[in-house]
Amino acid sequence: MSCKIGACMVRRKKITALPTENMVLDALESAVLVLGSDYHIRYMNPAAENLLCISQHQALGQALSAFCSIVGDEHFATFFADVATANMAILRRALSLALSEGGRAVVDLVVTPGPTGGLILEMRPMELLARHAEEEMQDRIYGVAQEMLRGLAHEIKNPLGGLRGATQLLERELQRPELKDYTRVILHEVDR
Template identity: 45%
Template sequence: MPYSQSHKQILDNLTSAVLVLDDELCIQYMNPAAEMLLEASVRRLKNRPIEEWLSSSEDELAVLRQSLASGHPYSKREARLVTQTGQELTVDYSVNPIPEAGILLEIQARDRLIRIEREEELLTRHASARVLVRGLAHEIKNPLGGIRGAAQLLDRELDREELHEYTRIIIDEADRLRHLVDRLLGPHKLPVIEPVNIHDILEHVCSLVTAEVGGRIRIVRDYDPSIPEFNGARGQLIQAVLNIIRNAMQALEEAQTPDPQITLRTRALRQITLGAERHRLVCALEIIDNGPGIPEELADTLFYPMVSSRAQGSGLGLSIAQSIMNQHKGLIEFTSEPGCTRFNLFIPLELSHDTSR
């Protein structure tokens, strides 16, 4: 393909991926951004047909060939492509036929932007729900004190023993509601921030759940020992992990899943965007179970308080866990299908965390 060195320098410095295909749809050139996106060098892919290095639908390949034949450019948004390494990509791409040379293919990855939009929406929804719940909890807690106090005074004035049972029911139910409201409001004191190790936390949680299930559920560990310590609230992190694992345990037992299993996997990830903020190093914890999965209708509201997929669930565990992750500048995401439910907990490792919110 005839192009000058200055043209090549311009293409090499673009942040979007640029590829040049010949009239047989074989690669002839790719800039560094394309090499990073496709995880392969131009030396490996040169002169190889598009079907060998990038999987796409037959319709998209047919349109690509039609554009080459007609000379008409076209663009497509949020297309799904699969690289040779098996990585699935969501991309926008533009096709521009070059007379007597082939096709100029420009690809812009959308995965990161889609992830940022999804996480910002998740964080906004969760924050709005927490504000609403806190306000409602305060409104419930104030009259509860009056109801309990009035019941205690009434109990002292009653002469018949059988009537005391009714006042005790009022007091007990008021205490139960107050306990529920306290859980909605969250902890009353600031957590202790200290250096913590994610694997120490997981082993502590494992010892707790192993005692509860008595060997009925297999716990599989897949740890990355290179993950460093970070500053966090040990008690809160234990609670967040324990809430998610207990949910998985109860779902497995309620569904009577054959060979029930929970996998704990840790990895250190680099250059990860959480919300709108990019972090140099992140601890990624996956909690995976082989249970029945989460109903699709709960997917958008699962982290809301009082939402649960289980008949006996309170709907507070995941909401509290998400709040704890938010306080550590982190995030919880999940994917679910029958036989595989995966919760991903992301905790930045390089920042000083403000867990007082």
């Protein structure tokens, strides 16, 4: 089985064995990387493989900076040192990354100290967040449109009911048959 994102194609292993401890991480849409205390890659899920356009097999034991870098003044090394010093998770929103394949990605990056002195990185691509936000917005717009249509139908139906009733009363009072043709047209159009 393979996955394609952008110009990269990463092969994914078919799960045939018993569940492993990484199955949950492998199923996430967010890219997850586990770095050792030397800040070299110890694990990456398939979403990380797709984001960085490299397989876990190729990336294991290498520094993250070999595959991507932060665009601007900030560097992974100083960012990781800040996390280790604070000993708490740090979030960077809309962080622009330059990928080794020449591409770019904008991510929300959460770096959390790991239990063995390493780090756990979670990268949520902004396009993924934007897609979820767009879907949520579309659902809200659809709900509002349905409510408006229900209200509009109610507002149209009430006056038409009054017109129909008044036309029927008028038809009973008319003496000349040719005038009753006009009331029939009104009734037909109101019913339609």
